[in-house]
Amino acid sequence: MIGGTGMSEYASKDAAAALDRMQRLSSTVRDGARWYVWYQLVYGCASAVLVLSIGLLERPYGVAIGSGLWCAAIAGLSVYAARQRVARRGFGRRHGFMIALWGLLYGAVLAPGTMWFPGNLAWWVPGALVVALPGLIGAYLEARR
Amino acid sequence: MTDPHHGAPSQHGAHPRHALDEVMHAPVRFSIVATLAAAEKAEFAFVRDTVEVSDSVLSRQVATLEKAGYVAVTKGYVGKRPRTWLALTPAGRTTFAAHCQALREIAGNGG
Numbered sequence: 001m002i003g004g005t006g007m008s009e010y011a012s013k014d015a016a017a018a019l020d021r022m023q024r025l026s027s028t029v030r031d032g033a034r035w036y037v038w039y040q041l042v043y044g045c046a047s048a049v050l051v052l053s054i055g056l057l058e059r060p061y062g063v064a065i066g067s068g069l070w071c072a073a074i075a076g077l078s079v080y081a082a083r084q085r086v087a088r089r090g091f092g093r094r095h096g097f098m099i100a101l102w103g104l105l106y107g108a109v110l111a112p113g114t115m116w117f118p119g120n121l122a123w124w125v126p127g128a129l130v131v132a133l134p135g136l137i138g139a140y141l142e143a144r145r
Numbered sequence: 146m147t148d149p150h151h152g153a154p155s156q157h158g159a160h161p162r163h164a165l166d167e168v169m170h171a172p173v174r175f176s177i178v179a180t181l182a183a184a185e186k187a188e189f190a191f192v193r194d195t196v197e198v199s200d201s202v203l204s205r206q207v208a209t210l211e212k213a214g215y216v217a218v219t220k221g222y223v224g225k226r227p228r229t230w231l232a233l234t235p236a237g238r239t240t241f242a243a244h245c246q247a248l249r250e251i252a253g254n255g256g
Contacts (some may be wrong), residue, residue, distance in 0.1 A: 001182075010220045011251075012251055012252050012253075013248070014251075015247075015248040015251035018172075018175060018248050019245070019248050019249065019252060020205075021175070021176060022179040022180065022182075022245065025179040025195060026174060026179065026183040027181065028180070028195050029180060029183035029184050029187070029195070030183065032187075032191060032195075033184070072172040076203040082223050083223060085187065085188040085190065085191035086184050086186070086191045087181065087184060087185045087186055088184060088185060089182070089183055089184055089185050090185065091185040092185060099167070104177040108237075134246065
């Protein structure tokens with residue numbers, strides 16, 4: 001029983017103390033889950049590098065360099081995520097949405113770019129930024145929560 | 146009294162304390178559930194450090210919450226290291242929300 005009182009004697013101060021404790025524990029979880037800000041930030045930046053490498057470097061070197069860096073980044077991020085001790089409520093849903101949106105944008109930039117704009121800075125630089133946006137915006141929103 | 150699995154008052158218009166869940170009412174169990182309520186899942190050691198209890202106390206309280214259907218326990222490995230993950234079940238979330246609502250009403254009523 002809280003504060004040495006029974007359920008029948010549960011006072012408003014006990015309830016307020018319990019609610020206050022809940023807030024402090026939620027705050028601890030929030031701090032523990034901040035790793036996902038960095039995860040999304042690195043994901044966004046790595047995907048921009050991947051797009052720039054594929055679009056601007058000569059084939060097949062661009063694809064090879066971009067893919068190599070991308071695989072290294074994803075492997076590192078996966079290990080980093082697996083070692084974390086807590087994930088915030090709604091993490092799975094938010095992460096799934098971020099990856100799905102990234103996939104759509106990646107396809108929308110890469111497919112026309114490789115066909116019609118190879119090596120064209122005016123396509124690939126804004127394209128890289130667009131592909132990085134899900135990660136960057138996700139990191140910003142996560143940091144604000 | 147309260148149905149411990151639903152936290153609903155047995156009498157309409159009764160004091161909000163009757164809506165408190167008996168299983169979650171215990172301070173350590175309340176802290177465990179409050180921690181898990183903010184998380185999708187949390188490692189056993191994270192909950193232990195956050196709630197500031199020993200492994201054995203946490204194990205015992207988690208077993209009670211698991212028996213009540215409020216907490217799900219999953220075991221796995223990260224590399225070669227065994228890990229235990231804790232998460233609130235949908236029933237646990239619903240009951241915790243009702244429990245917190247009762248606490249707010251009690252706090253607001255001034256006892």
